[in-house]
Structure formats: structure tokens, C-alpha cells
Amino acid sequence: xxxxxxxxxxxxxxxxxxxxxxxxxxxxxxxxxxxxxxxxxxxxxxxxxxxxxxxxxxxxxxxxxxxxxxxxxxxxxxxxxxxxxxxxxxxxxxxxxxxxxxxxxxxxxxxxxxxxxxxxxxxxxxxxxxxxxxxxxxxxxxxxxxxxxxxxxxxxxxxxxxxxxxxxxxxxxxxxxxxxxxxxxxxxxxxxxxxxxxxxxxxxxxxxxxxxxxxxxxxxxxxxxxxxxxxxxxxxxxx
Amino acid sequence: xxxxxxxxxxxxxxxxxxxxxxxxxxxxxxxxxxxxxxxxxxxxxxxxxxxxxxxxxxxxxxxxxxxxxxxxxxxxxxxxxxxxxxxxxxxxxxxxxxxxxxxxxxxxxxxxxxxxxxxxxxxxxxxxxxxxxxxxxxxxxxxxxxxxxxxxxxxxxxxxxxxxxxxxxxxxxxxxxx
Numbered sequence: 001x002x003x004x005x006x007x008x009x010x011x012x013x014x015x016x017x018x019x020x021x022x023x024x025x026x027x028x029x030x031x032x033x034x035x036x037x038x039x040x041x042x043x044x045x046x047x048x049x050x051x052x053x054x055x056x057x058x059x060x061x062x063x064x065x066x067x068x069x070x071x072x073x074x075x076x077x078x079x080x081x082x083x084x085x086x087x088x089x090x091x092x093x094x095x096x097x098x099x100x101x102x103x104x105x106x107x108x109x110x111x112x113x114x115x116x117x118x119x120x121x122x123x124x125x126x127x128x129x130x131x132x133x134x135x136x137x138x139x140x141x142x143x144x145x146x147x148x149x150x151x152x153x154x155x156x157x158x159x160x161x162x163x164x165x166x167x168x169x170x171x172x173x174x175x176x177x178x179x180x181x182x183x184x185x186x187x188x189x190x191x192x193x194x195x196x197x198x199x200x201x202x203x204x205x206x207x208x209x210x211x212x213x214x215x216x217x218x219x220x221x222x223x224x225x226x227x228x229x230x231x232x233x234x235x236x237x238x239x
Numbered sequence: 240x241x242x243x244x245x246x247x248x249x250x251x252x253x254x255x256x257x258x259x260x261x262x263x264x265x266x267x268x269x270x271x272x273x274x275x276x277x278x279x280x281x282x283x284x285x286x287x288x289x290x291x292x293x294x295x296x297x298x299x300x301x302x303x304x305x306x307x308x309x310x311x312x313x314x315x316x317x318x319x320x321x322x323x324x325x326x327x328x329x330x331x332x333x334x335x336x337x338x339x340x341x342x343x344x345x346x347x348x349x350x351x352x353x354x355x356x357x358x359x360x361x362x363x364x365x366x367x368x369x370x371x372x373x374x375x376x377x378x379x380x381x382x383x384x385x386x387x388x389x390x391x392x393x394x395x396x397x398x399x400x401x402x403x404x405x406x407x408x409x410x411x412x413x414x415x416x417x
Binding site: 130131132133134135136137141143146147149150151153154155157165225226228229230231232233234235 | 393
């Protein structure tokens with residue numbers, strides 16, 4: 001039996017679809033189409049109105065909305081044109097268009113998962129570190145992803161710690177880590193192994209977090225200082 | 240008298256990369272500029288910095304962040320490292336419309352070579368809209384080839400949030416090393 005077959009689960013993967021600024025008619029249709037299209041979809045889609053999500057589905061009348069780092073479906077009145085960086089759906093919402101869009105996203109997520117360097121997903125005790133700055137295509141100009149990548153550059157960090165330090169949802173952290181494992185630039189180290197299990201090459205940058213870093217020689221400010229500086233600058237990411 | 244705790248963030252990069260503008264975006268005092276009328280036609284701008292640009296962000300409780308901008312021209316390179324010594328972070332700004340932005344970048348990597356392994360650093364590539372090449376990935380690749388890993392972001396230094404993002408990535412690195 002192949003390693004890949006061993007990781008296949010009979011349970012459908014759950015994906016969360018965050019809806020924002022949709023009309024009542026849109027929402028009713030999305031709910032109905034998901035019920036009808038359940039058999040055609042590989043994943044179990046759940047509509048949510050807040051919290052963590054995989055895909056954002058929003059109306060075009062949502063100024064200031066932060067699009068999903070992974071995928072955004074934008075619902076627009078027919079003829080209002082395409083919007084950059086999002087996948088458009090026209091009103092009135094059509095069953096085929098929605099199911100095809102979701103299927104395409106499922107394929108994208110499946111591609112990410114299949115390419116995981118660690119079979120079966122990310123080990124619970126895994127810690128991660130980037131060996132280089134990721135390609136722009138993966139970061140998609142998304143501020144959350146850029147911040148997460150910055151946290152991953154300096155030392156090994158676990159999923160929980162990454163989410164806590166960055167104040168970014170665990171789900172988003174996990175998705176980015178999953179994507180990064182496909183690139184070959186992410187070292188993955190488990191506590192048990194204490195050696196990189198997904199590293200193409202060891203580099204001087206890849207040192208265990210427990211080892212004191214020579215990069216700390218210039219400044220040893222306490223962590224509260226950084227929140228103070230962020231407040232002083234008006235950065236809104238502070239914890 | 241209470242002593243003020245100072246933290247230093249340095250903006251460096253070639254002439255025209257936007258160091259003065261970036262500091263002006265963040266400083267809560269009018270930045271002290273040392274711009275003079277430019278006599279070097281190759282720089283393509285009316286004024287250029289010949290000393291240090293300086294701005295400051297007051298954090299309260301006797302703390303502040305001092306923002307320094309180095310003069311871009313190569314003849315001032317003796318100042319670059321002096322200014323960056325003991326800095327909390329270094330931001331390298333690149334102007335992608337210059338003739339050879341990757342060569343500019345290499346010049347600054349060489350200049351800071353001995354500091355880079357130990358300093359918190361971010362790279363901002365400007366005017367990528369006008370000149371998409373080289374890509375930010377190429378700048379990241381150049382860093383990787385030297386065994387370095389820093390954030391490389393496309394920026395418009397006239398947008399405060401872009402400059403803040405660069406500084407934030409520097410702070411993140413500093414935070415992760417504590």
C-alpha cells in the first residue's frame with residue numbers, strides 16, 4: 001500500500017466558506033446549491049459568518065474587506081466587470097457556476113495537501129523555519145501571509161506559537177504552512193526527530209530554537225517593547 | 240534626569256529609492272533632512288541627501304524610535320555601516336527603475352556584509368509597477384544565494400502602510416530573537 005493511500009480518509013475534508021455582504025437571495029441560493037451539489041463536491045462545505053475560514057465569498061459592495069489569502073469568490077451583478085485578484089461569480093447566482101468554482105478550489109486545496117512534505121499532514125509537534133523568503137506568488141501580496149513568513153524566517157516555530165505570536169488564525173497559519181511545504185524552502189523539524197524531515201539541504205540558517213542565536217547580538221529588547229513600538233507607529237497587528 | 244531609551248531603525252539604499260519619504264511617512268516630528276540641490280544628472284532628481292535624514296517616533300515612557308536615512312550615493316558609503324551599527328533594524332530600499340537594481344542591491348549587501356547575519360533586515364522594492372523586472376523573487380533569490388533570508392516586499396514608500404509593513408517585518412525578526 002502506498003504512503004499516499006494510507007493517508008486517504010473516508011471522511012470528507014471540511015472547508016469553511018465565510019460569506020460577507022451577500023444578499024438574502026444570494027445566501028439562500030448558496031445554501032441550496034451546497035445541499036444539492038453535495039455529491040459533486042469532494043469536501044464538506046460549511047457556510048460561516050465569522051471566524052476562521054478557507055474561502056471568502058463576498059459581494060462587491062464590501063469596501064475594505066480583507067480578501068482571503070487562499071481564495072476569494074466575489075459575487076457581482078452581471079455586467080459590472082471583473083475584479084482583480086478574486087474569482088468572480090455573476091448574479092443571479094447559478095448552480096453550475098458556484099459548484100464549478102468550489103470544485104476548482106477543492107482541487108487547489110487537494111493539490112496543496114497532496115504535496116505535503118510530511119505524509120498525513122503536519123505533525124502536531126512539528127516546528128517550521130523558512131530557508132528563504134517565499135515566492136511572491138505564494139504570498140499573493142497578502143499582509144497576513146507576509147507577516148507569517150517573517151515569523152518563520154528567524155527561528156523554528158510551532159503552529160500554536162506562530163498563531164499566538166502573529167495573532168493570525170491557526171487555520172490560516174496551517175494553510176500557509178501547507179502551501180510552503182510544497183515549495184521545498186520550509187524546514188520541518190519534529191521534537192522527536194530533532195532533525196529536519198522536509199529539508200532539501202541544511203543551511204546555517206536552520207538552527208534549533210533552543211540554540212541561542214548569534215543574530216541576537218544587536219538587540220535584546222523585551223517582547224513588550226515590540227508591542228509598544230507597534231502602538232507608537234500605529235500598527236494594528238499587535239496582540 | 241531620566242534617560243531616554245532609544246531604538247534605531249535605519250533606511251538605506253541607492254539615491255531615489257525613497258528613504259527620505261519613508262522616514263517622513265513614519266516620523267512624528269518634522270524630519271530633519273540634509274537634502275541639497277542635486278548636481279549629478281544621472282540621479283534624475285532635483286534634490287539628494289548628502290548627510291543623514293532623521294525622524295523620530297515617540298513611544299512615551301521615555302522611549303523613542305529614531306529613524307535614520309543614509310545618503311544614497313556611493314561616495315558616502317563609509318557612513319552606511321556606522322549608522323547601522325547597533326540598530327534594531329535595517330531597511331534596504333531599492334528603486335526598480337534604476338538601470339541595474341540587482342547590482343544596486345548587491346552593493347548594499349556587500350556594504351553591510353558583516354552586519355547582515357546578525358541584524359534584523361527587510362528589503363523594499365519600489366516602483367515595481369513601472370518596472371516589474373527584476374521581480375521581488377529575484378531579489379529573494381539573490382539573498383538566498385548569499386545564505387541570507389529576509390523579507391522582500393514590493394513597496395510604494397508614499398503609502399504609510401507599505402513602510403509600516405517593512406518596519407513590522409523587522410520588528411518580527413527582533414521579537415523572534417528575544
